[in-house]
Amino acid sequence: MRVVLAGGGTAGHIEPALALADALRRMDPSTRVTCLGTERGLETTLVPQRGYDLALIPPVPLPRTLTPKLLAVPGRLNSAINAAAGVLDRTGADVLVGFGGYVASPAYLAARRRHVPIVVHEANPKPGIANKLGARFTDHVAVSHPDTPLPNAQFVGIPIRRQIAELDRLAIGDKARSYFGLDADLPTLLVFGGSQGARSLNRAAVAAAPAFRAAGVQVLHIVGKKNTEEAEPGRPGEPQYVTIPYCDRMDLAYAAADLAMCRSGAMTCAELSAVGLPAAYVPLPIGNGEQALNAAPIVNAGGGIMVEDSRLSPQWIVDHVLPILRNADLVVQMSEAAASMGRRDADATLARMVFEVVRAGR
The missing domain is CATH 3.40.50.2000 (Glycogen Phosphorylase B;)
Structure with missing residues (x-):
C-alpha cells in the first residue's frame, strides 16, 4: 500500500x-x-x-x-x-x-x-x-x-507515539526521577510549554520556587530552548527545582511527575490523558479558543484544572496547584479521571x- x-x-x-x-x-x-x-x-x-x-x-x-x-x-x-x-x-x-x-x-x-x-x-x-x-x-x-x-x-x-501510548508511569517512576536527578519520594510537578516553552508559565513557576520548596514539592521545568528562566538555587537538603531547556524523553518526564502544569494543545491533552497524568492547564490565549476546548472534557471529568493565562500567577499556583500535590489521594483520583478520557x-x-x-x- x-x-x-x-x-x-x-x-x-x-x-x-x-x-x-x-x-x-x-x-x-x-x-x-x-x-x-x-x-x-x-x-x-x-x-x-x-x-x-x-x-x-x-x-x-x-x-x-x-x-x-x-x-x-x-x-x-x-x-x-x-x-x-x-x-x-x-x-x-x-x-x-x-x-x-x-x-x-x-x-x-x-x-x-x-x-x-x-x-x-x-x-x-x-x-x-x-x-x-x-x-x-x-x-x-x-x-x-x-x-x-x-x-x-x-x-x-x-x-x-507508541513510546507514550505504552507508557506505564507507575512502573518506571523511580527510574524516571533518577534520570532527571530528582528525589524518588517527593511530590513532583512537571512544567512545560511545548518545544519553545511558554513565557507566562515559566515566569510564574520560577517565581513560585520558594513556595514549592517550603511545601516539600520538587519541580522538573522544561523552559524551552530559547528561554533562560531558572530558579534561585535552594539550600542543601531542600526539594530540587530542575530546569532543562529541552526534553527528548517526554515519556520519562511524564513518568517522573504527579501533576503537570502546561498549555493545552491537542497533542498535549491527548498524551497526558493517555498516560493518566493530571494537569493544571493554561490555554494559549490566542486563536479561536481551541486550547480551552481541548482541555475542557478532561477538566470536566476531574482529570485536571484550568486557568486563563491572564490569571496565572505565583499566588494562583500556591492556592490551586500546591494543594493537589500535597494530597496523594486527590492525585490518584485525578490520575484515574484523566486516564478515563485517554485514547x-x-x-x-x-x-x-x-x-x-x-x-x-x-
Whole structure:
C-alpha cells in the first residue's frame, strides 16, 4: 500500500501523521509512506528523523480575513496543487490522509483531481479551513472530539507515539526521577510549554520556587530552548527545582511527575490523558479558543484544572496547584479521571480505517 500523508507545519499536525505512519508500518511492513510538507515547517526535521520520505510543495497560507493577500492565493494555490499532484503520481498513491494545516488544502484538491481516496483527521474541536474543505471530498473523516462539526465524522482520538501510548508511569517512576536527578519520594510537578516553552508559565513557576520548596514539592521545568528562566538555587537538603531547556524523553518526564502544569494543545491533552497524568492547564490565549476546548472534557471529568493565562500567577499556583500535590489521594483520583478520557489506540484505529478505504477502492 502506498500512502501520502499531508500534515506539515506544526507538531500538532506532524506528530499524529507520524504516529499513523508507524501504525501502518506495524500492521504491514511493506507499506510505503511519503509525507507532504513545505520547507518552512517542522516536518523538514521531524519526518527524516523518523525515517520517512518527505516531499516538499510550495506553502500556501490562507488568510482568514479579506486582505490584499487573497489576490496572490489562486496562483500560489494552483502551483501547490500541481506539486502535490506530482507527488501522488510519482508515488502511485493509493490514499491521501490529511491532518489539516496549509499543506493539506492543496493535497486534498490534488487528490480530488487525481481520483485518489481521501481520509481526513481533525485533531481540534473546531475544524480548520483545510479539513472543512477535505471533508467535502470524502466520507472518511476521523475526529478527536465527539462533537466536532464535520460530516461523516467518526470519533477516533489523536494518534500518539507508541513510546507514550505504552507508557506505564507507575512502573518506571523511580527510574524516571533518577534520570532527571530528582528525589524518588517527593511530590513532583512537571512544567512545560511545548518545544519553545511558554513565557507566562515559566515566569510564574520560577517565581513560585520558594513556595514549592517550603511545601516539600520538587519541580522538573522544561523552559524551552530559547528561554533562560531558572530558579534561585535552594539550600542543601531542600526539594530540587530542575530546569532543562529541552526534553527528548517526554515519556520519562511524564513518568517522573504527579501533576503537570502546561498549555493545552491537542497533542498535549491527548498524551497526558493517555498516560493518566493530571494537569493544571493554561490555554494559549490566542486563536479561536481551541486550547480551552481541548482541555475542557478532561477538566470536566476531574482529570485536571484550568486557568486563563491572564490569571496565572505565583499566588494562583500556591492556592490551586500546591494543594493537589500535597494530597496523594486527590492525585490518584485525578490520575484515574484523566486516564478515563485517554485514547491509547487511536493510531491503530485510524490505520485500520486507511486500510479499509484502500481495500474498498481496489
